[in-house]
Amino acid sequence: MNSEELYKQNIIDHYKNPRNKREIKDNAFHGSGINASCGDKIDFYVKIAKDAVQDASFTGEGCAISQAAASMLTEKAIGKSLAELRSLSPGDIYTMLGVKISPGRANCALLAYQALSKALAAIK
Amino acid sequence: MFDSANIKKDFPIFENYKRENGASLSYLDSAASSQTPKQVVEAMDDYYFKYRSNIHRSLYKIGEKATGKYEEARDAVARVINALPEEIVFTGGATASSNMLVYALEKELDLKEGDEIVTTVAEHHSNLVPLQELARRAKLSLKHIGMDKNSRLDVDSLPKIITPKTKIVSVTLASNVTGEIIDARRVADLAHKAGALVILDATKAVGHTTVDAKALDCDFLFFSGHKMLGPTGIGVLYGKRELLEKMEPSFFGGGMIESADLKEARFLPLPSRFEPGTPNIAGAIGLAEAARYIEKIGLSEIKKHSEKLVSYAIEKLSVIPGIRILCEREPARNIGIVSFVINGVHPHDAAEILSREHVAIRGGHHCAMPFMKELGVTSVNRASFYIYNDEGDIDALAEGIKKAKLVFSS
Numbered sequence: 001m002n003s004e005e006l007y008k009q010n011i012i013d014h015y016k017n018p019r020n021k022r023e024i025k026d027n028a029f030h031g032s033g034i035n036a037s038c039g040d041k042i043d044f045y046v047k048i049a050k051d052a053v054q055d056a057s058f059t060g061e062g063c064a065i066s067q068a069a070a071s072m073l074t075e076k077a078i079g080k081s082l083a084e085l086r087s088l089s090p091g092d093i094y095t096m097l098g099v100k101i102s103p104g105r106a107n108c109a110l111l112a113y114q115a116l117s118k119a120l121a122a123i124k
Numbered sequence: 125m126f127d128s129a130n131i132k133k134d135f136p137i138f139e140n141y142k143r144e145n146g147a148s149l150s151y152l153d154s155a156a157s158s159q160t161p162k163q164v165v166e167a168m169d170d171y172y173f174k175y176r177s178n179i180h181r182s183l184y185k186i187g188e189k190a191t192g193k194y195e196e197a198r199d200a201v202a203r204v205i206n207a208l209p210e211e212i213v214f215t216g217g218a219t220a221s222s223n224m225l226v227y228a229l230e231k232e233l234d235l236k237e238g239d240e241i242v243t244t245v246a247e248h249h250s251n252l253v254p255l256q257e258l259a260r261r262a263k264l265s266l267k268h269i270g271m272d273k274n275s276r277l278d279v280d281s282l283p284k285i286i287t288p289k290t291k292i293v294s295v296t297l298a299s300n301v302t303g304e305i306i307d308a309r310r311v312a313d314l315a316h317k318a319g320a321l322v323i324l325d326a327t328k329a330v331g332h333t334t335v336d337a338k339a340l341d342c343d344f345l346f347f348s349g350h351k352m353l354g355p356t357g358i359g360v361l362y363g364k365r366e367l368l369e370k371m372e373p374s375f376f377g378g379g380m381i382e383s384a385d386l387k388e389a390r391f392l393p394l395p396s397r398f399e400p401g402t403p404n405i406a407g408a409i410g411l412a413e414a415a416r417y418i419e420k421i422g423l424s425e426i427k428k429h430s431e432k433l434v435s436y437a438i439e440k441l442s443v444i445p446g447i448r449i450l451c452e453r454e455p456a457r458n459i460g461i462v463s464f465v466i467n468g469v470h471p472h473d474a475a476e477i478l479s480r481e482h483v484a485i486r487g488g489h490h491c492a493m494p495f496m497k498e499l500g501v502t503s504v505n506r507a508s509f510y511i512y513n514d515e516g517d518i519d520a521l522a523e524g525i526k527k528a529k530l531v532f533s534s
Contacts, residue, residue, distance in 0.1 A: 006476065007531045038472055038503040039489040039496060061502060063470035064532070108472055
């Protein structure tokens, strides 16, 4: 696989123009994930109303893969029911990214997902 | 005459990589782990295929041979750092050495609440975290030598940091991030004047430049085998004989016991008292062969070669727009490391794109998270050099960086 295949246009686009990259200050559930191999940290926020995701966002710096995954995940999360959000699996994240992720980059791809999982754990 | 092309022939990984990938490997990650020459693997094969057995107390031929080779290995490794054989304790690596030493010192020193340990902001986690844990257990204060305005460790500030309460001064001999070689002798003199013990983390330095434990006057020093052409899973803890002799071991088991009854045991003299259990015999034999290989080339030749590559890399990378170089710029004071960040390209992405170009570098925090914070970054790219590298590897690195920049410029 060459560089161009991994760094597809939409990955680069989400990296350079991340969607929903902001903090949600009011009544949001929050979780953070740290990539142990590079120290990158992502904070993920979800705001729930009537058992559905009203808003989702993230903050933090990182590589193209982790930033794009976080950005895409916010878009994917908004509008989902809480049950749908809870049923997301790592496989869904890989499908969402749409590129082959090598084992060395799994932590990058799943950083936002880890942060989201922690946020969800706080929701009763 | 130093010839990296000739040296490269001793490292089968390069031919094998070429056969499998159809391209040459530019391996620029020796600061994480070096490659292994066939002489080292052959020496270990010899042990496994010709005289494999446990050491000490084996009364048969191959057992005696294994014991002899293991002790010869100690002699060869002692020579590399100008130590006595009995001052060399074989361990599982620098991390094992560091932890074992800290536990032994905790028992040996009469540490009181408020006593101090001095280290630096640039330490690898393997030196820093055992000290942090000791400080937490014994309620000590952990102090740090910071950076000066030239991004070097500010050894000049040490007299102001050390106090009569300082019991241990533990510093890296060469940074695994900036490559800076510190004036360790000066650290030792200042520490000793205050009555503190001196530990040197020489993991990045041994096998890359002359490390003379006697001339440095450190009390303890540790390193790993795998960054100096040896196998993984073997390392060394050096200690001055008079200190090791009075210290109690921190690990216990067979192989170190002079006599034991149901209630207590008495321990063998140095160095066996610090080597409980069956050691990594093949690893020690391999490390010794690596030491002999290095001895044959000569450490001053090795250092000269890496200085040439450091200069060349700084020159090549400096002209690429958007690159910030974070390493020690004076080649004589650099162990063979050029770290950098690329504007707009995260080190993970850079390392991945470079990997496609058959250039192996490391992107990350290099197990020095606090140091990253000092440098004002989360992670950096690191290219590190050794005897099998040449200018071509650096050209490949520079080309790869340009490609990485292109991917992200769209």
